[in-house]
Amino acid sequence: MGTDGIREKYINPYTDFGFKKLFGTAMNKELLISFLNALLYDREVICDVTYLNTEHLGTQEYDRRAIFDVYCVNEKGERFLVEMQKGEQNFFKDRSVYYSTFPIREQAPRGQWDYELKAVYVVGILNFVFDDTDDDYFHHEVKLTDLRTREVFYDKLSFFYLEMPKFNKTENELVTMFDKWLFVLRNLAYLMERPRALQERVFTSLFEAAEIAKFSRRELCQYEESLKNFRDMYSVITTAEGKGLARGLEEGLKKGLKKGLKKGLEEGLKKGLKEGLAKGREEGLQKAREQMMVSARNLKSLGVAKEIIVQATGLSPDEIERL
Numbered sequence: 001m002g003t004d005g006i007r008e009k010y011i012n013p014y015t016d017f018g019f020k021k022l023f024g025t026a027m028n029k030e031l032l033i034s035f036l037n038a039l040l041y042d043r044e045v046i047c048d049v050t051y052l053n054t055e056h057l058g059t060q061e062y063d064r065r066a067i068f069d070v071y072c073v074n075e076k077g078e079r080f081l082v083e084m085q086k087g088e089q090n091f092f093k094d095r096s097v098y099y100s101t102f103p104i105r106e107q108a109p110r111g112q113w114d115y116e117l118k119a120v121y122v123v124g125i126l127n128f129v130f131d132d133t134d135d136d137y138f139h140h141e142v143k144l145t146d147l148r149t150r151e152v153f154y155d156k157l158s159f160f161y162l163e164m165p166k167f168n169k170t171e172n173e174l175v176t177m178f179d180k181w182l183f184v185l186r187n188l189a190y191l192m193e194r195p196r197a198l199q200e201r202v203f204t205s206l207f208e209a210a211e212i213a214k215f216s217r218r219e220l221c222q223y224e225e226s227l228k229n230f231r232d233m234y235s236v237i238t239t240a241e242g243k244g245l246a247r248g249l250e251e252g253l254k255k256g257l258k259k260g261l262k263k264g265l266e267e268g269l270k271k272g273l274k275e276g277l278a279k280g281r282e283e284g285l286q287k288a289r290e291q292m293m294v295s296a297r298n299l300k301s302l303g304v305a306k307e308i309i310v311q312a313t314g315l316s317p318d319e320i321e322r323l
Contacts, residue, residue: 010210012189014127016069017226019084021209021219024069026051028209032070034202036080038177039123039160046074071103077118079103086230088128096122096159104157119156125185127301129163138166165301171197190303297323 011018023032033046040046049072070082081099085092103120131137140161144154167182174180174197184198184206194207208214215223296313300306300323309320 008189009192009212010188010207011212011223012227012230013185013210014084014086014189015223015226015230017219017223018189018210020069021223022206023082024051028205029072030202031206031209032072032082034177034200035181036082036121036123038181041178048075049073049080052079077107079107079118079120080123081121082123083125085124085126085128088130092124092126092130096124096161100157100159117156119158121158121160123160123162125162125164127164129165129297129301130161131163135166138163165297171195174198293319293323296320 011021013019013022022028023035029049029051033049036046036049052071052073054069054071070080072080074080081103083096083099089095100120100122104117107117131140140159140163142159142161143152144157145151146153162182164182164186167186169179169183171183174183177200180198180200180203183195184203188210194203198207212220212223292313292315296309296315296319299309299313300320306317306320309315310317313320
């Protein structure tokens with residue numbers, strides 16, 4: 001089996017195989033250490049990590065719609081869970097909180113214990129947007145906080161959510177290591193060479209590990225299967241969005257027609273019917289447009305060419321550029 005079906009030079013980190021290859025193996029743990037230190041902004045300096053068993057965390061690719069295969073402990077005993085969430089799902093925040101209970105409970109030793117815990121960090125790398133209110137706010141850090149004092153109540157449990165579709169910095173705008181890591185995660189599968197801005201030694205290791213041409217036959221087979229699963233999931237998501245768009249248009253038209261008929265009975269059947277149809281059409285088209293914008297944003301985040309998005313959604317190139 002060759003690479004005839006794979007046109008990219010580097011692996012897609014959003015696939016199960018790609019994520020594990022870069023961050024889930026002891027051979028490449030320097031990549032994970034560098035990413036975590038960049039995420040923590042020098043508040044914690046991690047020198048080493050030990051990978052822990054993830055079997056009870058549901059790591060299979062068909063288990064919901066997430067990859068949760070990195071669970072490790074640093075030299076201080078602090079636990080880290082790193083999840084690559086490929087598609088939006090209901091209750092993903094609940095899922096994060098639920099999984100944080102495992103590294104908390106596992107710290108309980110046999111025998112007497114005074115309940116002292118080491119810190120737990122849950123990191124969600126999200127390939128979707130869950131907060132539409134601010135296009136620039138993509139790095140969420142969440143802790144237990146006293147609502148009255150606005151101070152952190154408990155600093156040993158932290159949740160990080162990275163909305164990757166919102167990260168749009170170009171190579172010339174990369175300043176911090178955190179910027180560079182997010183740039184790599186967002187663009188690795190579309191790069192044909194190592195960018196000049198990524199000259200740190202850790203990125204030398206990353207691009208060597210990510211180069212598909214260097215895979216063994218077994219690794220290549222595994223990656224092709226993982227890539228197929230990723231593409232199948234993308235197809236399911238876009239199909240669901242298309243059906244949602246059609247339902248939105250139908251519901252909007254029905255809603256507007258109902259309002260118009262009610263008003264028509266009050267002001268005159270003829271006038272009301274005319275206005276109701278117009279309002280229904282307007283509301284339906286508006287809802288359809290909103291759904292189309294969401295679909296276009298998701299397609300753009302997956303790296304689909306602008307021309308294809310224009311054909312699929314009917315939006316203008318300028319509208320897609322502004323997403």
